[in-house]
Amino acid sequence: MQKQPLLSIIIPTRNRIPYAISAINTILSIKSDTLELVVQDNSDFCELKDYVRENIFDDRLVYNYESIPLSFVDNFNQAILLATGEYLCLIGDDDGINPEILDAVLWAKNNDISAIKPGLQAQYLWPGANISSIATKVRGSTLTLAHFSGKIQEHDANEELLKLLREGGQKYYKNNLPKLYHGIVKRECMERIRELTGKYVGGLTPDIYIVVALATIVDKVIAIDYPLTIPGACVGSGSIDSVTGKHTGKLEEAPHFRGHDHYTWAEEVPRFYSVETIWADSVVAALNDLKRPDILRYFYIEKLAAFCLTKYPAFYSEILNGMYRALRLKGLNPMLGTLNLIRAVLSGPVADFFSRVINKVRLKLFGKSSVRFEEVNDIVEATDTLIDHLKVNGLSFRKIVAYNEQLEVGNKKEGRG
Numbered sequence: 023m024q025k026q027p028l029l030s031i032i033i034p035t036r037n038r039i040p041y042a043i044s045a046i047n048t049i050l051s052i053k054s055d056t057l058e059l060v061v062q063d064n065s066d067f068c069e070l071k072d073y074v075r076e077n078i079f080d081d082r083l084v085y086n087y088e089s090i091p092l093s094f095v096d097n098f099n100q101a102i103l104l105a106t107g108e109y110l111c112l113i114g115d116d117d118g119i120n121p122e123i124l125d126a127v128l129w130a131k132n133n134d135i136s137a138i139k140p141g142l143q144a145q146y147l148w149p150g151a152n153i154s155s156i157a158t159k160v161r162g163s164t165l166t167l168a169h170f171s172g173k174i175q176e177h178d179a180n181e182e183l184l185k186l187l188r189e190g191g192q193k194y195y196k197n198n199l200p201k202l203y204h205g206i207v208k209r210e211c212m213e214r215i216r217e218l219t220g221k222y223v224g225g226l227t228p229d230i231y232i233v234v235a236l237a238t239i240v241d242k243v244i245a246i247d248y249p250l251t252i253p254g255a256c257v258g259s260g261s262i263d264s265v266t267g268k269h270t271g272k273l274e275e276a277p278h279f280r281g282h283d284h285y286t287w288a289e290e291v292p293r294f295y296s297v298e299t300i301w302a303d304s305v306v307a308a309l310n311d312l313k314r315p316d317i318l319r320y321f322y323i324e325k326l327a328a329f330c331l332t333k334y335p336a337f338y339s340e341i342l343n344g345m346y347r348a349l350r351l352k353g354l355n356p357m358l359g360t361l362n363l364i365r366a367v368l369s370g371p372v373a374d375f376f377s378r379v380i381n382k383v384r385l386k387l388f389g390k391s392s393v394r395f396e397e398v399n400d401i402v403e404a405t406d407t408l409i410d411h412l413k414v415n416g417l418s419f420r421k422i423v424a425y426n427e428q429l430e431v432g433n434k435k436e437g438r439g
Contacts (some may be wrong), residue, residue, distance in 0.1 A: 027058035027082075029127045030107030032202075036064045039150070041114040041256050043073055044400045050080050051402075052121045056128075056180060060084045061100035064092045074335070092282025098228040099221055102202075104247045108254075110209050111251070111415075112202045112229075116148060118252035118401040120421040125205060126250055129423060137200035137236065137243040140250035143168040146404040148256040160397075163402045167411060168392040171247045172422035183237035183317065189370070190326030191230075193417060200236040200243040203229035204251045207236060209385050214239050219311040225304030226278040227286070234308035238317065243436030248422055252404055255418040270334060271295045280342035289351055292330055294337045302326050323348050324359055328366035377396035 023252045025044050031049055035042040042061065059082055072088040080084075084104050085366035092100065102110070109127045113119065123140075130138055159165065186197050200207055215235045216222050225231040271396050276295040279285060288306035291299050309318040327345040329340060349359045395407050410419060 027107040027109060028056035028131065029109045029121060029124060029206075030058040030060055030105035031190065032062075032101045032105050032110060032111075032112040033115050033117075034062045034064070034101040035070070036097065038067055038115050038256065039065065039069045039264075040255075041075070041401070042070055043397060044402055045113070045115055045117065046074070046078065046083070048405050049119055050078070050401045052082060052119070052124070055082070055119075058082055058084060058105065058107050060101055060105045062097055062104060063088070064097045066091075084109055089242065089328065093369045094278060095226065095231075096281060097221050097229055098223045100409070102222045108209060109206055110203075110212060112207050113204060113251055114254065115255040116146075116254035116401065117204070117407045118254060119410075120144070120250045120252065120405070122184050123206070123250040125419045126246065129284075129419075130206065130244070135242075135244050136211055137240045138206040138250075139198055139201060139245045140205065141170050141247045142195070142204060142249070142251075142253055143247075143409050144249040144252045146252050146254040146398065146401060146402075149253060151255050153249070159168070159392075163396060163398050165252075165395040165407050165439040166392050167249070167395070167408065169384060170249065172417075172425060173247045174298075174422065174426040175245050175247075177243050177245055179237040179243050182243070183234065184232070184320055186188045186237075186305065187317070187320040188322050188325065190298075190322045190324075190329060190366075191305035192298055192326065192329055194230060194233055194301065194305075198243055198245045199233045200240045202232045205238070206250075210234075211236055211239050215312075218313075221311075224311050226276070226282070226347065227304040227306045227309035229299050230304040231308045234305050235312060238309075238314055245270055246422075248419060249408065250419070252401065252408060254401055254404070290321055290326070290348045292327065292341045294334070294335075294340045296330065296334055298329055298333070310395060322366065323352075324362040325366040325370050328370045329364055330364075332367065334415055335434045352386065360426060368402045376428045415428075 033042065033045060046059065046061060048219065048411070063086065068087065072244065074083070074085050086100070086104055088100065096338055100113070109130065111123065125139060145166045147162050147164045151162045179200055181199045182199045186199065202212065212222050212409050225230055250273045264388060273287065273293050273295050278300055287293060288303045290306050291302045306318065323345055327341050330341045334341070344365065349356050397403050398407055
């Protein structure tokens with residue numbers, strides 16, 4: 023009988039052949055028999071299938087081609103179903119992996135840890151995928167490595183989920199929540215979600231749905247301020263569209279609805295298409311699927327409306343009508359909702375604005391700037407560049423574990439632990 027892999031890296035892909043090939047070659051270059059790579063391909067044509075058949079001879083690769091068009095969510099479900107590893111990590115076809123992720127997973131297994139949230143300090147921008155917005159200007163072929171502390175901290179998943187709900191389902195990436203997308207979780211946690219809902223993923227945005235579902239399953243999540251994956255962004259990437267504001271429009275125009283014939287949009291969410299509303303809808307969908315109204319009642323409808331109003335004033339009618347409709351359906355006072363909306367604007371978008379200004383000043387005066395490596399042609403080179411940088415600076419996952427263990431011992435001796 024073949025030994026169960028320690029870790030399955032999962033990649034759902036569709037019509038992005040060059041990026042997927044680069045990701046496959048990079049991950050399979052990791053010399054370990056504890057690793058499994060799962061690629062679920064729903065492309066319109068067979069280029070990737072042909073490439074794999076003719077060029078990949080590695081039994082660690084589990085490749086499946088599905089010619090029937092699937093929704094984004096269904097492709098994720100199929101990909102997770104194929105994985106057999108004890109731990110799972112899902113990435114995009116334009117992303118990469120720090121090989122030290124295997125050290126992290128072995129450490130998690132030895133310490134009975136169910137979920138790890140790594141840092142996202144390493145960000146790769148593919149050639150041609152230039153970002154130019156008010157807040158960000160980066161040209162393609164660039165690996166950006168932000169400062170990281172190496173701290174390892176334990177967080178209560180339920181408390182982090184409540185923080186997310188009180189923010190109207192926004193800024194999930196700032197919370198220390200368990201996640202599968204650029205995170206690490208025990209397979210048994212995903213199986214538990216499937217037992218309760220009949221599927222691994224629902225809603226319209228798989229990564230958000232899984233975050234919320236996992237937070238109801240996992241008690242603790244370990245946040246590690248160290249890059250174990252490399253989020254990438256290529257031409258046409260959703261992350262770039264989010265930054266440049268292309269993810270906005272009428273609800274029926276949302277590409278997320280492809281493959282969903284009779285999808286029910288959440289009553290708590292304004293009926294227009296944006297990053298914020300798609301996220302919020304998937305948050306609500308996860309809690310509804312899990313039958314957790316006890317948690318869903320903390321969803322702050324007015325905070326979601328506040329973020330949407332300040333960012334998308336052209337949709338003010340849809341936002342306000344949606345907020346008041348949702349409040350009435352829940353038996354809440356619409357007039358009180360108006361007062362809550364004012365408070366939400368002040369505690370949400372306004373507070374965030376001043377926080378960003380203060381953080382920028384603090385970073386400029388006292389912070390450590392990020393490092394940029396240019397002329398990085400693909401995720402293979404991005405991965406090699408990250409590995410070389412860590413080695414040159416004497417950094418490794420094992421060293422940060424040792425450092426944190428020493429820190430913990432020191433704190434206990436001083437009576438702080």
